[in-house]
Amino acid sequence: MYAVIKTGGKQYRVQPGDVLVVEKLAGEPGEKVAFDQVLMVGEGEAVTIGAPLVADAEVTATFIETRKGENIKIFKKIRRQGYRRTRGHRQHESVLRVTAIAGGGQSATWDGEVDLTPLAVLNLRARNLAGPHGLEGVEVETVVEPEGPGKSARTRARVVEGNDLAEGVDTAEAATPEPKATKKAAPKAKKAGGAPKDDGFKNVANAKAPKQTRAQAKSPVRRNAPRSGKG
Numbered sequence: 475m476y477a478v479i480k481t482g483g484k485q486y487r488v489q490p491g492d493v494l495v496v497e498k499l500a501g502e503p504g505e506k507v508a509f510d511q512v513l514m515v516g517e518g519e520a521v522t523i524g525a526p527l528v529a530d531a532e533v534t535a536t537f538i539e540t541r542k543g544e545n546i547k548i549f550k551k552i553r554r555q556g557y558r559r560t561r562g563h564r565q566h567e568s569v570l571r572v573t574a575i576a577g578g579g580q581s582a583t584w585d586g587e588v589d590l591t592p593l594a595v596l597n598l599r600a601r602n603l604a605g606p607h608g609l610e611g612v613e614v615e616t617v618v619e620p621e622g623p624g625k626s627a628r629t630r631a632r633v634v635e636g637n638d639l640a641e642g643v644d645t646a647e648a649a650t651p652e653p654k655a656t657k658k659a660a661p662k663a664k665k666a667g668g669a670p671k672d673d674g675f676k677n678v679a680n681a682k683a684p685k686q687t688r689a690q691a692k693s694p695v696r697r698n699a700p701r702s703g704k705g
Contacts, residue, residue, distance in 0.1 A: 475489065475490070475515070475516070475517045475575055475580060475581075475582035476488065476489045476515075476516050476517075476575070477489075477512050477514065477515045477516070477531070477533050477575045477577065478512070478513045478514040478515075479509045479511060479512055479513065479533050480509075480511040480513055481496050481497065481499075481509060481511065482496050482497030483497075484496070484497070485513065488533060488572045488575070489572065489575075489582075490572055490573065490574060490575055490582050490583055490584035491571070491572060491573075491584040491586060492571075492572045493538075493569065493570070493571055493572075494535060494569070494570040494571070494572055495567050495568070495569055495570075496567065496568055496570065497565075497566075497567060497568070498540055498565075498566040498567060498568050499537070499540075499568040499570075501537040501540075501568070502537065502618065502627050503537060503538060503539055503590045503592075503618060503627075504536065504537065504588075504590060505536070505537045506534060506535075506536060506537075507534070507535045507536070507537050507570060508532055508533070508534050508535075509532065509533040509534075509535070510527075510531075510532055511527060512524065512527060512528045512531035512532065512533060512577055513526065513527065513528070514528065515528050515531055515575070515577040515578040515580070517578075517580050517582075520578070520580075522577065522578035528577045528578060530576075530577060531576065531577025531578065532575075532576050532577065533572060533574070533575050533576075534572075534573050534574040534575075534576075535570040535571060535572045535573060536570065536571045536573055536588045537568065537570060538568075538569040538570060538571060538588070538589075538590055538592070539568070539569050539590070539592045539593070540566060540567070540568045540569075540627070541566075541567060541569065541592065541593055541594075542564040542565070542566060542567070543564055543565045543566070543567045544564070545562050545563070545564050546562065546563045546564070546565075547560065547561075547562055548560070548561040548562070548563060549561075569593075571584075571588045572584065573588070
């Protein structure tokens with residue numbers, strides 16, 4: 475059995491047991507939410523279409539969390555004017571689990587257990603930071619923070635305890651890296667009997683001539699002819 479409901483200016487086709495992501499609704503995790511704007515109810519070939527709503531039809535869901543959606547990039551540009559602006563937007567959305575549909579003389583329910591685990595905890599489990607398949611000693615606490623009157627509470631995940639890096643190793647000692655040994659350059663030995671060189675002058679006598687290139691070696695030596703004097 476399925477139904478088409480309207481909420482937040484949008485229409486959704488839902489079935490019992492579906493996870494529904496809609497525009498932000500007021501509520502706390504675990505509360506029951508009822509949608510009375512049911513546009514259509516169907517079961518196989520039997521379909522009941524409202525005009526515009528189906529009479530005495532209702533869809534019941536369980537509130538899971540309110541979170542921010544994906545980040546949407548907004549880019550504006552005016553060519554040949556040097557105008558470029560980049561903005562971002564994350565829409566608030568509510569996550570629900572559809573549990574029952576009733577209308578058109580029929581009804582259907584979902585007998586499963588509603589998991590109130592927020593998306594933040596699921597992301598930590600995906601990174602092996604929480605959950606039964608994660609690291610040992612890591613515990614994640616779900617914190618519900620009310621934002622104010624007329625606003626729905628936000629659910630966040632907070633890591634309570636961290637995992638030790640190894641058994642028998644202190645976490646504080648393992649976190650601080652050992653200082654690296656610095657190598658000191660050995661002093662150069664002075665030549666016996668040699669006069670100390672002055673840093674301000676170059677040793678021109680022992681300097682080597684620059685190496686000629688192939689083009690310079692093949693080219694003939696040009697000599698200037700003596701000038702003829704007039705007298």
